[in-house]
Amino acid sequence: MLAPVASRLSRAETVFADQAYQGLEEAINSELDWRLQIVESEEDSGFSVEPKRWIVERTYGWFGGWRRLDREQERRTDSSETMVRFAMLRITLNRLG
Numbered sequence: 001m002l003a004p005v006a007s008r009l010s011r012a013e014t015v016f017a018d019q020a021y022q023g024l025e026e027a028i029n030s031e032l033d034w035r036l037q038i039v040e041s042e043e044d045s046g047f048s049v050e051p052k053r054w055i056v057e058r059t060y061g062w063f064g065g066w067r068r069l070d071r072e073q074e075r076r077t078d079s080s081e082t083m084v085r086f087a088m089l090r091i092t093l094n095r096l097g
Contacts, residue, residue, distance in 0.1 A: 006032045016052045062091050 025036045063069045066087045074080040
């Protein structure tokens with residue numbers, strides 16, 4: 001299941017994950033030779049920003065202006081992936097100039 005992802009992310013070494021993915025640690029380490037790092041939360045402190053999570057949430061927020069990414073409208077996964085890449089290209093170009 002993870003092999004197609006590994007071929008596209010050949011430079012990846014560490015995968016940051018939520019505590020819900022703790023059971024996949026052995027599979028990811030053995031199949032992909034990646035290190036799974038579970039991000040621990042500080043439960044006793046109330047609200048706190050989780051490390052690395054804000055990067056993902058911010059990126060999803062940028063996609064809010066793209067209607068085709070707002071809902072799953074594409075029939076094929078490669079079309080959906082292309083739209084994500086196109087959106088990130090436009091976002092990056094807008095930030096550069």
